[in-house]
Amino acid sequence: MKKILINLLVIIGMSVFLGFLFLKVYLPMYTNHGESVSVPDLSGYTYDEGVEIMERAGLKYEVSLDSGFNTDLKTYAILKQIPQANAQVKTGKTIYITLNAKNPPMLKMPNLVNTHLKNVQEILANMGLERGDIVYVPDIASNVVLEQKYRGVKITEGFEVPKGARIDLVVGDGMGNQILEVPNLKGMEEVDAEFLILGSSLRVGSKHYVDTDSVGAGKILRQSPSANTKVKTGEIVDIWIAKDNF
Known part of the structure; x- marks a missing residue:
């Protein structure tokens, strides 16, 4: 009986000792207990710059499949990160980053x-x-x-x-009540006709390009409303233009 008690005490003692070693030595070494770093702020950095910063901090990274777009930032600049900047994490923690898309949606x-x-x-x-x-x-x-x-x-x-x-x-x-006459645009060059329309307090409407041999390419064939029609300021004038077939 005495031998049994001694053996039992030895077993209990060894169990306590091994448990102490596991909790106080092995487990802290395995989990890097007490070793933490502050997550750097990666926003605005390019992908290459961000990777270098994370590697220096002892952190891993993974690029999110989602992407955003910001016209003020370079292509592949970092838009978002998880965890956020200044969060305390263990060394080796993975930081998930979202990059600025190459082409805008x-x-x-x-x-x-x-x-x-x-x-x-x-x-x-x-x-x-x-x-x-x-x-x-x-x-x-x-x-x-x-x-x-x-x-x-x-x-x-x-x-x-x-x-x-x-x-x-x-x-x-708000000044569109004045009545005026539509100018005659027929035979004019396209650019000159547009200038005259705008100068007459009217607006250029649809432009239609048509095949014709009657006038040179780029000249006005007809218009709507027709010349001398009474209209209000701001009225739209559509024009038909001879097409350049060469």
């Missing part, structure tokens, strides 16, 4: 026509678009959008533009 253009100018800024900002130049033209509608343009071309609702694009606006000045 395409957005469907909303319809800004007939929208008051004071509401346009909010609509564009919410979509990730920028307001470009504002051109005032004579029209009875005051500060109301008459046309929306991208890179000088009139666009309609649903037209796809890249995120961050600048959208130019043609806006009414």
